[in-house]
Amino acid sequence: MWSKIKRILIGRPLKSNELQEQKLNKLKALAILSSDALSSVAYGPEQILIVLAAVSIAAFWYSLPIAVGVLVLLTALILSYRQIIQAYPHGGGAYMVAKENLGMNFGLIAGGSLLIDYILTVAVSVSAGTDAITSAFPLLHPYNVGIAVVLVAIITILNLRGLTESATVLAYPVYLFVLALGVLIIAGLFQVLTGHAPATAHTAIGTPVMGVGLFLLLKAFSSGCSALTGVEAISNAIPNFKDPAPKNAAATLVMMGSILALLFSGIVFLAYWYGIAPSAKETVLSHLGSLIFGRNIFYYFIQATTALILVLAANTGFSAFPLLAFNLAKDKFMPRPFTVRGDRLGYSNGIITLGVASIFLIVIFQGNTENLIPLYAVGVFIPFSLSQTGMIIKWIRERPKGWIPKLLANLAGALICYLILIIFFITKFQHVWFSIIFIPLVIFVFHKIHKHYLAVGDQLRVDLSNKLKDVDVADNVIIVPVAGVTQVVKQSLIYARSLSDNVIAVFVGSSEEAIDRMEEQWEQWDTDIRLVTLHSLYRSVLTPLSKFIDTVLYKTEKSGTTVTVVMPQFYTKKWWQSxxxxxxxxxxxxxxxxxxxIVIATVPYRFKK
Structure with missing residues (x-):
């Protein structure tokens, strides 16, 4: 039953040699790896306006120079991650850069932060997509959390079906979103240039506004930088690209950066020109679309594509999280099951873990996007900062040809990223304090896992100079717990006798009558196997049996004799019968x-009816 459901939901298993067919070309990779960054256009500009609105609507003109600052940082990040792709063509992104240039602990901080970030990517994207849906259909507002949970479950199943299949599905909404926003921006600019847009809805650029200081501008800038989340995903997922993977990944990164810059700057400008103020009931993008087109079919097309890309932006997390978990698991810092490919050649354990963790976050935060975004941004700017710093160390140490411009680009990026982190921790501490506790906790868990794997490896390591054929085989004492004279016991005794002549059957009875009855049946059965009967005063089978096994172990300890317990076990035909x-x-x-x-062997007996 479960197998049939699995096949319907996930599809047929793929052979290992079909892996190359699961690689992505640039257009498909842009769809699934850039959807997070591109979707942030739907809420990044709004985050700037939310901060400025605390002073007054007159302060909205400051969103323009703030947007320029965000674009400068975007340029620095694109240049930096292009260099990372070329320097680390096997993927790993900030984790690999920090690990190799700053040390393992810094690598784990970057890796742990990114894992948290990808969980938040899914939670924030789906929550924001749900907000877009309920903006268009206000009656659905009370069901935000339920809608978000269902959407995460659908995306998880889609990703379990495989990389190529999910990319094929996701390409359409992503490019439709880019088309919709492109038309929106062009139409808005056309209205501005032809005078059809209201010229009095905004404050003139340069107008002094009381209450606007450097601290507020930096806070608005850091909030607007939430539009840059997801920029690093391509550098983590290089192995998913078709050959030549590094070249295709670098080209995709530039394409993503260019589209993001155009859409972000266009939306910020139009929001300023039309004097749009953020509202709890309606997103800035929804308000802008209704002003430019009215509530017609194209408005609903924009809302639909926005909702789709915000939801499907979660796929960036589903594409990058499993690969990062694989790299950490390969270095023995995460459980080994994260290195195993599933039926569809994806890292299924990473996909399922991400889906469950993001649903947990959505439920805890009740789908409140505004509360999740600051934590989300901190999770991504820590790796940003460490990757920039790691590249600075790399250029200083290696000094390849043309390294100074690269160093300056990384230095500028690092300084801005550290500044944003400081601002976040100062201005939004109530939202991001959790990361101060959780990231060190994740690093502690990484080290505990690593220590365990090292200990296991040390204990399992075999000295090949000691030949196996020279090892003396010790005697084997077989203990068979029996509950009566049955076919299950008969099968187990036959198997036990095939292992050794030294077989002991052990019966635990709760009364003298039960023991006498068992001894009488045993004698009639004539097994030629010794029966030991134990009286359990407290009706427990485990306690007297365990004490008997301890006695046998003690007596055989010096001789090196192996003690094996053969467990008879029957299995019913139907699951409920058990x-x-x-x-x-x-x-x-x-x-x-x-x-x-001891050695434990289970002898199964399966009922046929």
Whole structure:
């Protein structure tokens, strides 16, 4: 049943040699790896206006120079990540840069921050997409959280179906969004140039406004920089590109940066010109569309494509999170299952983990985008800062040809990123304090996992100079817990006797009558196997059996004899039938695995009806 549902939802398994067919060309990669950055146009300009609105609508003209500052930082980041793609063509992005140039702990900070960021990418994108839907259909406002959870589940299933399939689906909404905003900006600029847009709705550029100081402008700038989230995703996902992967990734990065710059600057300018103020009931993009086109079909087309890309921007997280988790797991800082490809050749464990974690965040924050964005931005600007710093160290250490301009670009980017981080922690501490606790906790967990894997490797390592054929084989004592004379017990005893002549059957009875009855049946059965009977005063099978095994272990410890417990276990034909039977065998086996230095073998007996 489960297998059929899985096939319907995910599709047929793919062969390992089909991996190359799952690689992305530039247009598909732009769709799934740039959707996060491009979608931030829908809320980045609004975040600037929210800060400026605290003073007055007259301060909205400051959004223009702030937007220029955001574009300067975008340029520095694009140049930096192009260099990272060329220097680290196997992916890993900020994690690899920080690890190799600043040290492992800084790499883990970058990696841990990015993992958190990708979880927040999904939560923020889907929450913002839900806001866009409910802006167009206000009756749906009370169901924001439920809608967001369902959307995350759909995107998770879509990604489990494979990279190429998800990219094919996502390409249409992304390019439709770019087309819709392109038409919106062109139409808005046309109205401005022809005088059809209101010339009195905005304050003139340069108008002095009381209450606007450097601190407020820096706060608005840092909020606007939330539009840059997702820029690093391409550098993390280079292995997903078709060959030559680094060249295609670098070209895709430039395409993304150019589109983002045009859309962001266009929306900021039009929002200023039309004097649009942020509202809890309607997004800036929705208000702008209604002013330029009215509430006609094209307005709803803009809202629909905006909602789609905001929701599907989560796919950037689903594309990058599994690859980053793979790199961390490969270095033994995350569980090994994150290195395993699923049926559709994607890293399914990473995809499922991301989906569950983002749903948890949406429920905790009740889908409140404004509360999630500051935490989201901090999660991405820590890796931004560390990657810029790492590249500075790399250029100073290696000094390749033409390294000084690269160094200056990274230096400018690093200074701006650190400034933004400081502003965030000062102005929005109530929203971002969680990262101060959570990121060190994640690093601690990374180190504990790494320590465990090193300890396991040390204990499992084999000295090949000690030949296996020279190792003496010790005697084997077989203990078979029996609950009576049954087909299950018979099968287990036959198997035990094939392993050793030294077999002991152990029966635990809760009364003398039960023990006498068992001994009488055993004698009639004539097994030629020794039976040990134990009286359980408190009706527990586990306690007397465990004490008996301890006694055998103690007596065989010096001789090096192996003690094996053969567990008879029957399995019912229907799953619900197992609920009608006690699970003493499962309990005994679980206890022995945890506490005893013995070999455990399970002999299954399957019922046919």
């Amino acid at each position: 609920l009608l039977h006690n699970q003493s065998g499962v309990i005994i086996r679980a206890y022995l695995v945890r506490t005893k230095n």
